[in-house]
Amino acid sequence: MEKKRILVVDDEPDVTDLVAYHMGAKGFHVETVNDATASIAKARNYQPDLIILDIMMPHLSGMQICRILRADSRLAKVPILFLTAKAEPHDRIEGLKPGADDYVGKPFSPKELVLRAESILRRVAGPKESTSARLRIGDILLDSETHRVILRGVALELTATEFKLLRLMMERQGRVQTREHLLLNVWNYSTEIETRTVDTHVRRLREKPGPEARWIETIRGVGYRIADKKISA
Amino acid sequence: MEKKRILVVDDEPDVTDLVAYHMGAKGFHVETVNDATASIAKARNYQPDLIILDIMMPHLSGMQICRILRADSRLAKVPILFLTAKAEPHDRIEGLKPGADDYVGKPFSPKELVLRAESILRRVAGPKESTSARLRIGDILLDSETHRVILRGVALELTATEFKLLRLMMERQGRVQTREHLLLNVWNYSTEIETRTVDTHVRRLREKPGPEARWIETIRGVGYRIADKKISA
């Protein structure tokens, strides 16, 4: 895979440097614009694979830039990763969905940012994983389209988070999922989420089918795994 | 599925390019005419699956082209997607209804245009799920031609929006519909429409049959779904 190009649009030199430093270290080619108004032109001839955009800039709203980018035929498909203030009202973040592919709330850890960026690039680049709508392991059946889960013929009522958690584990059938990995994919790797939260949700999942149904195994010191009866070593 | 053909009729090179770029990237085969008068001939031997037509052209009205196309036996059934100015008088937009399958108001986002075009092609091309104007789920009966809905033998009086909403959900029987998806297909993906509007309309739908008829299910944190009693593995 050739080197990925990332364009950072942010007027805070700190953030800009931080991104450049970390992503650069990870093998990305990073360019930076701290003048918001110049960002469009820059983007146009740089043709980045990803744009990291701060929506909290003093003069020109990142939101506006986003719209302009989206309206530009040559840039419309470039994924955008937003940097937002944590205090941002929830609905505003929702509101930027049409343009944004993901967002990271400030303050963020470099690690988080890098992970998210990589995740986006992976997703956009290769839709190789045909995550079929239907998954099945043993007597567990999960249908993403209807959002239904059936275990031993009994329908389970799962919340949104529980559903995502279970689906992730089923997609990686048999393999052990570390808490970190679960946090990264189910939650948006909000750095503020404790890893123990995963435990709680696993517990809630476990008790759904009623007692004495040990379908999610604990791998002590590592993580969790969906029990696959067929593999008995 | 073989490659879909799209014909763009517009005298503005900008728009033309934009469409070509995006749709082309999406795997469509796009041809373009910027001379309105030549469009009919072009259309006739190109035999496109979809025509995107600007009704705001200086010399020849897109409306006239539309009528001519409709009158041509070999093109009459080709769906037409109009590009209209946002400021367009309301009655004019209404006036083109008979010929148009959909329209997008300028300025539009590329994303919007592509989505609408795909939506049309999907609707026209893939009548895999009973194109028939009649849909039935459980004891709900919907007839697109007569524009009637009957639930448990009782006729429901639905407004236009309610009808479209219900039909979309019935077409996607069982599958969960996110608010975004509903907005996209029922409303004209006017980005200005709030997602909560969907809630309100779902509510209005719900109360039509009278109390205690939970036929539309809520999937918390995801969207809505028409109850389909059968749980099949």
Added chain:
DNA sequence: AACCGGTGTAACGCGATTGTCACCTCAACA
């Protein structure tokens, strides 16, 4: 003008969901 049906939006409130903590259990190991 007054009215009215249809539609989109804002505000409020309640219950479900969720993240976190404190405490408990138990497996692993010496």
Added chain:
DNA sequence: TGTTGAGGTGACAATCGCGTTACACCGGTT
């Protein structure tokens, strides 16, 4: 068999999502 730390469990407050109500607007009709 005692120690230790990872993981289970129950409880709690904050938050979110959604139902619900009320209201403003817009076109069409009277």
